[in-house]
Amino acid sequence: MVMSSSPSFLRQRSVAALFFLVFFGFSLCYSFLAAAADDLEALFDQSDMPGDIEQLLLELQQLKQRKIPVNTATQEDLLLIPFLSLEDARSIIDYRNSKGLLTSEEQLAEAIDAETAQRVSPFLSFEPLVLEEPKKKAEIRGSWYSRYFSEIPERSGITTGKYGGENYKLYNRLSVVYGDVAVNGVMEKDVGEPDIDDFTSLSVAYNSSGILEQLIAGNYAVNIGQGLLFGQSRYFSKGVDPLGVKLTGRRLKPYASSTENGFMQGAATTFNLEPFKLTAFYSDNLVDASVEDGVVTTIRTSGYHRTESEIEHRDNVTERVAGVNLLYSLQSGGVSGTLGGTWARYHYGIPLEDAGGEKGWNDIGGVEADLLIGKVNLFAEAAVTGKEQNLSWISGVRFPLTEKIHTVLAVRDYHNIFFSPFAGAFAERADDAANEEGYYIGLEAEILENLQLGAYYDIFRFPELSSRYKLPSTGDESKIFLTWRQSPVLTAELLLQNQYKEEAKKLFGPTGLEYYTPVPFTSNRARLDLITRISKMLTLRTRGEVKFVKGEYHGYDDHTNGWLVYQQAALKKGSLAFTGRYTRFHTDNYDSAIYVYENDLPLVFTLKSYYGRGQAVFALLSIDIMENFDLSARFEKAWYVDRDVYSSGNDERDTNAPASYHLGCALKF
Numbered sequence: 001m002v003m004s005s006s007p008s009f010l011r012q013r014s015v016a017a018l019f020f021l022v023f024f025g026f027s028l029c030y031s032f033l034a035a036a037a038d039d040l041e042a043l044f045d046q047s048d049m050p051g052d053i054e055q056l057l058l059e060l061q062q063l064k065q066r067k068i069p070v071n072t073a074t075q076e077d078l079l080l081i082p083f084l085s086l087e088d089a090r091s092i093i094d095y096r097n098s099k100g101l102l103t104s105e106e107q108l109a110e111a112i113d114a115e116t117a118q119r120v121s122p123f124l125s126f127e128p129l130v131l132e133e134p135k136k137k138a139e140i141r142g143s144w145y146s147r148y149f150s151e152i153p154e155r156s157g158i159t160t161g162k163y164g165g166e167n168y169k170l171y172n173r174l175s176v177v178y179g180d181v182a183v184n185g186v187m188e189k190d191v192g193e194p195d196i197d198d199f200t201s202l203s204v205a206y207n208s209s210g211i212l213e214q215l216i217a218g219n220y221a222v223n224i225g226q227g228l229l230f231g232q233s234r235y236f237s238k239g240v241d242p243l244g245v246k247l248t249g250r251r252l253k254p255y256a257s258s259t260e261n262g263f264m265q266g267a268a269t270t271f272n273l274e275p276f277k278l279t280a281f282y283s284d285n286l287v288d289a290s291v292e293d294g295v296v297t298t299i300r301t302s303g304y305h306r307t308e309s310e311i312e313h314r315d316n317v318t319e320r321v322a323g324v325n326l327l328y329s330l331q332s333g334g335v336s337g338t339l340g341g342t343w344a345r346y347h348y349g350i351p352l353e354d355a356g357g358e359k360g361w362n363d364i365g366g367v368e369a370d371l372l373i374g375k376v377n378l379f380a381e382a383a384v385t386g387k388e389q390n391l392s393w394i395s396g397v398r399f400p401l402t403e404k405i406h407t408v409l410a411v412r413d414y415h416n417i418f419f420s421p422f423a424g425a426f427a428e429r430a431d432d433a434a435n436e437e438g439y440y441i442g443l444e445a446e447i448l449e450n451l452q453l454g455a456y457y458d459i460f461r462f463p464e465l466s467s468r469y470k471l472p473s474t475g476d477e478s479k480i481f482l483t484w485r486q487s488p489v490l491t492a493e494l495l496l497q498n499q500y501k502e503e504a505k506k507l508f509g510p511t512g513l514e515y516y517t518p519v520p521f522t523s524n525r526a527r528l529d530l531i532t533r534i535s536k537m538l539t540l541r542t543r544g545e546v547k548f549v550k551g552e553y554h555g556y557d558d559h560t561n562g563w564l565v566y567q568q569a570a571l572k573k574g575s576l577a578f579t580g581r582y583t584r585f586h587t588d589n590y591d592s593a594i595y596v597y598e599n600d601l602p603l604v605f606t607l608k609s610y611y612g613r614g615q616a617v618f619a620l621l622s623i624d625i626m627e628n629f630d631l632s633a634r635f636e637k638a639w640y641v642d643r644d645v646y647s648s649g650n651d652e653r654d655t656n657a658p659a660s661y662h663l664g665c666a667l668k669f
Helices: 013-030 040-044 054-063 086-097 105-111 114-123 308-312
Strands: 140-152 167-179 182-189 199-207 212-222 253-255 264-273 276-287 289-292 295-299 317-332 336-347 364-374 376-383 391-400 403-415 438-446 451-462 472-486 491-510 514-533 539-551 556-573 576-587 594-598 606-610 611-626 627-641 659-666
Touching: 054 114, 054 140, 086 105, 086 364, 105 114, 105 212, 212 276, 253 264, 556 594, 576 594, 576 606, 606 611
Parallel strands: none
Antiparallel strands: 140 167, 140 659, 167 182, 182 199, 199 212, 212 253, 212 264, 264 276, 276 317, 289 295, 317 336, 336 364, 364 376, 376 391, 391 403, 403 438, 438 451, 451 472, 472 491, 491 514, 514 539, 539 556, 556 576, 576 611, 594 606, 611 627, 627 659
8 A cells, every 4th residue: 555645645734743843854954963862751751641651660770670781782782772773773783882881871872972871871780791600509588579559438339239249459469570570470450359369460580591481371462673573662652762663672671560462471482593583482361351242352451350241251362373483693794783583373153244244264474674774764664354354554764863863754654454452553643554654753852952843644544434434544743752851950851843733523414314424623722831840859740731622613612721730749868768749730621631740659550531620639659678678658639520420321429529548568688
């Protein structure tokens, strides 16, 4: 399928998009430098749908406990850190070879940019090389996290008995590492679920530098190429990181998240047969599914098992997968990287509607490339699925325009009936790598020593707008991030976003006949943060955000607006840390809802959606009881002035002021 080049698809639809292009050209003229956001929280806060953040937090925690030795690490070792690009990894190795060992973050900043060096240094060890290091006896290391969550008042599903469980959520996670072997176990129940072990996950992983490089038994995730076939652990969705198009990290990962979908259950292994690597995996899992007339219509991903209906659909369909991936490592002159191919088969116990509704095994396959030519990183994947060999592909290039500008260009073309149940592709909405085409450009630059820019522009097309409206639809999005470090005391962060996209809406004609039609929506958003570091102990964050949404219906326009402001204070002294926030918000409806990242307990990612009118507070307290044992607690409460009850259905709570509390402890040994 070829991307449409009609004038309606290519013309610019917004002042924000034009502003982006002008700013981009201005940046080229003055040779500014790429820079990333200040910290992880800034990244989490940049999108309405960040991705698999819990898995990212778990992996970062493990990297902190088992740092990568920067002076002996291979290119592949360095790429285990999510924030390092292929170019960064190569630059670190070249620096070692030409200038000697890296002994500090300052030297690392000479090899790569200072912002990236600051972000990745906690995961690197700068210890000097020891020629004959004595063999150390393997030690047992690990961690245990436990959390308890409850709501005030409880949901109607609990009070009426429609939910089989009680008003609390319980989470326990144990991780143990002994030498090259790691064991991860998770147990969780959600609010309203009757079983304390509603979800359990266990994985045992072996990692080494020998021929048997990796072996995993239990639950694991598979990530291959750019995620068109297998992308079960994509950290960030589109919109978070302007340069974050590529799928990064290990091909096989032990699964230790509490998300109850998006993983394999079985065994997987990687053999290092230099210059080849062979990865093979097999999974025999049970998934939640809705079945109609002997066909699976929907794979349920909520993970909730509270009502009779939800429990009835629990683990009711078998999912079997088997696959292999062969990767060739290329190193020739100034060219390095990998070329590979994948073949896999999957089967559901009941035919899957999205796979054509036919019984038997389904074959999927693809090829991939990830090459570094000088400082230019080329990456691509093409994949086919179905008996008609429906093709989806993505290709991109990441390169420095100058020493101080980094950019990425990408093109994607996903067939409208391409289907892989395990995909996690880069996309506007179709992370299953289906029914989407697009052109993307992103950049990061340092305009001045203390002024950083991140920006992207994406123009996309859906061959079919929806299952209700089969005709094509187009749209575009632009976003700009600016960070100004006025001084060590004051930092300002500005976000500007514009998006044009159509949605299939059900309307009624003059005779009362219902029909679906595309309704164009234009959304504009602006946000300003001021971060003030009063002292080493106290940091203040002040935010203001506005959002304007216009829907162009037949004969009239529908305008909805929203705003949000908050004041946050973070205090840390000795073993005590406290974060508190007060928020006020006012939106006309859900279309103008504003999403906000909120601090929570360790390994918990919380992104709130505020809509309506009201105010909210949260307070987070953590105490280091001893060197390796922490306690934490969080309380939140909101007050709405435009409603008498909160939520609806079985989740309805008989109050306009819902609250919750979260208690947790963490032990490291």
